[in-house]
Amino acid sequence: MLRTFKADLHVHTCLSPCGELSMSPHNIILRAVEEKIDILGICDHNTAENVPALLAIAQTYPVTIFPGIEITSQEEIHILGLFDNLEAVLQLQEEVYAHLPGENDEDAFGLQVVVNAQGEVLRFNPRLLIGACTLSLNEIVDLIHSFAGLAIASHIDRESFSLISQLGFIPSDIILDALEISPAITYHQALNRFAPHLPLVSFSDAHRPEEIGQSFTKFLLKEASLAELRLAFQHQQGRRIIH
Amino acid sequence: MTLKEIASHLNLEIITGGDHLSLEVKDGYTSDLLSDVIAHAPPACLWITLQIHVNIVAVAKLKDLAGIVIVNGRQPDEETKQKAREERIPLLLTKETAFRISGRLYQLLAKGR
Numbered sequence A: 001m002l003r004t005f006k007a008d009l010h011v012h013t014c015l016s017p018c019g020e021l022s023m024s025p026h027n028i029i030l031r032a033v034e035e036k037i038d039i040l041g042i043c044d045h046n047t048a049e050n051v052p053a054l055l056a057i058a059q060t061y062p063v064t065i066f067p068g069i070e071i072t073s074q075e076e077i078h079i080l081g082l083f084d085n086l087e088a089v090l091q092l093q094e095e096v097y098a099h100l101p102g103e104n105d106e107d108a109f110g111l112q113v114v115v116n117a118q119g120e121v122l123r124f125n126p127r128l129l130i131g132a133c134t135l136s137l138n139e140i141v142d143l144i145h146s147f148a149g150l151a152i153a154s155h156i157d158r159e160s161f162s163l164i165s166q167l168g169f170i171p172s173d174i175i176l177d178a179l180e181i182s183p184a185i186t187y188h189q190a191l192n193r194f195a196p197h198l199p200l201v202s203f204s205d206a207h208r209p210e211e212i213g214q215s216f217t218k219f220l221l222k223e224a225s226l227a228e229l230r231l232a233f234q235h236q237q238g239r240r241i242i243h
Numbered sequence B: 001m002t003l004k005e006i007a008s009h010l011n012l013e014i015i016t017g018g019d020h021l022s023l024e025v026k027d028g029y030t031s032d033l034l035s036d037v038i039a040h041a042p043p044a045c046l047w048i049t050l051q052i053h054v055n056i057v058a059v060a061k062l063k064d065l066a067g068i069v070i071v072n073g074r075q076p077d078e079e080t081k082q083k084a085r086e087e088r089i090p091l092l093l094t095k096e097t098a099f100r101i102s103g104r105l106y107q108l109l110a111k112g113r
Helices: A025-034 A051-058 A086-098 A137-146 A163-167 A187-194 A226-233 B003-009 B034-040 B055-062 B078-087 B098-112
Strands: A003-011 A039-042 A064-072 A078-082 A113-115 A121-124 A150-153 A178-181 A200-202 A217-221 A240-242 B013-016 B028-030 B046-049 B067-070 B091-093
Touching: A003 A025, A003 A064, A003 A078, A025 A039, A025 A051, A039 A051, A051 A064, A051 A086, A064 A086, A078 A137, A086 A137, A137 A150, A150 A226, A163 B034, A178 A187, A187 A200, A217 A226, A226 A240, B003 B098, B013 B078, B028 B098, B034 B055, B046 B055, B046 B098, B055 B067, B055 B078, B078 B091
Parallel strands: A003 A039, A039 A064, A150 A178, A178 A200, B028 B046, B046 B067, B067 B091
Antiparallel strands: A003 A217, A064 A078, A078 A150, A113 A121, A217 A240, B013 B091
């Protein structure tokens, strides 16, 4: 039986330097429940160290967590990677770290707080997570796919850090799984503007609790799994994006 | 001033489009945002950038640019070079920064006026 799942698959935590400290696992999950979100994607900048805390806390709530990461390419394009298990995203994270130069300046960019499910501070991530890694767009998409993940270009309508702002247009040979638009633009506006050859989704890119669910996409799926999401992107076996 | 003269004055390494250097260059444009180049680069200008993605070739073609100078010693990959050969877009390399090569190009073009 297929049913509708409400998904916000681009949500930051207090680990992103630009994410508010109030983006604790508890606050994130409460807000998601309030917004009746079935699936949350946790995607911090160039890191996934707060995914374990979200997975742990979500066990007692009716919300499924997709482990994720938002990688900044050398072209300064943001790309979401979504995975069906923690191990995959943590392995990918090591590849990103190996290609991510610099150290964070907390005064300039903000704190990067790694927490447990209770929101207790475990450590501060010292890396320059706001920076760009030295991997190209294509290398990152390949890397995400090599860990069986889905690769989505973030907020393509934005004037910075987007596929369109950095590269002018969507490269025809790109093998992304979907394109994300920001809450600033509607699905139909995006269709007119980009005439995309890839599925369009809209997520919140929340950096503050109240932004969670501000934008979302509904999917017709059998269950909340990455395999089902992949089928919906490919419009197969009845699975689909509900626009 | 022709692209050929500019390449020689600024010591640019020509990697593609070597037989398309006779075009008169009157202006330059320095930017790493391709959307900005599409919106604002003057026609027939020489574009200075650190981007090496294959899309730079399409933008140069779309805007009828004289060529692309890639800075900081960055090397475009084979796909970008192949596309530039197909589209006959001159790709020129320099180890200089965008700031320095832009300054030198500006001086050169100002002198020619």
